[in-house]
Amino acid sequence: MSSGSDQQDIKREKILEAAYQRFLHYGYSKTTMNEIAGDLSLSKALLYYYFPDKSQLYIAVMRKLAAEYIQKLQNKLNKFENLKEAFIVQIDTQHDFVVKNYNFFDFFRVNEQNLPDTIWDIITEIHQTEMVLLSAAIQIEADKGNIKPVDNPGEIVDLLLDALHGVRVSAVSHKKVIFPQKEHLEEIHTKRLLLLDIFIKGLMY
Amino acid sequence: MSSGSDQQDIKREKILEAAYQRFLHYGYSKTTMNEIAGDLSLSKALLYYYFPDKSQLYIAVMRKLAAEYIQKLQNKLNKFENLKEAFIVQIDTQHDFVVKNYNFFDFFRVNEQNLPDTIWDIITEIHQTEMVLLSAAIQIEADKGNIKPVDNPGEIVDLLLDALHGVRVSAVSHKKVIFPQKEHLEEIHTKRLLLLDIFIKGLMY
DNA sequence: AAACTGACTATTTAAACAAAATTATCAAAA
């Protein structure tokens, strides 16, 4: 695989784990390299021996989380009963992922515009995976004749993912938020399932 | 109606119009009260005779635009053929509204979080109107028996409006944008019509 | 009195700078 030794990989993993905990609790900007090193009783300089800089460390953690997410999605989507269930799996898995790592993503909220390209690459990779898996699910269902034949399943999946993404809570005065608050995630989840329900019916004969 | 004289109202209108043009071309922060006054060959002080401050002036313009938008929507939605057409009217009207006034809304992009409450009130009012009109449209269609009966039309409308709101363009790497760029509005419009199509079918038997 | 202005004050923005915190490097040690 990689060029490093086993020992090196283990240490890398330890660093990634410590960094993840810090980022998760305090967010990117409130986490210092000193603190991560301190947690592991290492010198800060060593972190730079294993990772080129702070943002690369963050991205490495992100990549790991994304890989786990993708893995989970692939496992679960191997054995779906029908199209709707497939999308429910996607929605649920993503929901869990976001709830669990909510604070980790403060980096996104802060940097809002101009996230580094590497982050976008990861997002794109996740999206690609979702597209492939869910497009296949649509295709299978179309072949089974349960829904209308679609010439471009990807387009449909993309549209639905966008639509789901748009679901927000109706806050007191009307939806004052760009990023959803953590306490609203459950409500969003419920509404998404409703939207999915209608959307799927719309694909049927 | 209001306490001011006709002359006063006319002048107020002139100021609103001049302010609108400035805000539309240069945005909120790049427009000075001096410039607006200059356009009308008035002293800046007079603007403060008619409006308490700059933000109130902006909001007054906003309110006017919103009123026009609401008016247009109500007129058009008086005579819709079927549910789908009603939503198409909403989508088209909003599309035109956003395209026409795109630069005016830079205020929103800049202030992003914490917009003044008065702005949210206007947004809420627009949303309320859309809710009332489109909920009625759903109810009528349900009564006609063209779609399944719905216990809470408002919930459905809210959900669809959210979903439509979520539709974004797939930029090069995957959708790097929070606010849509002006050049993407057409593509978004097209995708929204597709989403609408599926959603409406999902409401039918 | 209502509409209006010039000259003034108050506030906000920006630029320049210094101090502190944090990131990042590197020669040398284990």
Add this chain to the structure above:
DNA sequence: TTTTGATAATTTTGTTTAAATAGTCAGTTT
């Protein structure tokens, strides 16, 4: 090869000052 202490470089934070702009008001014009 892995690790560190010391140090350099950069970023963030806070402060000051100057300029631009918002906002006020006594007084003039209609």
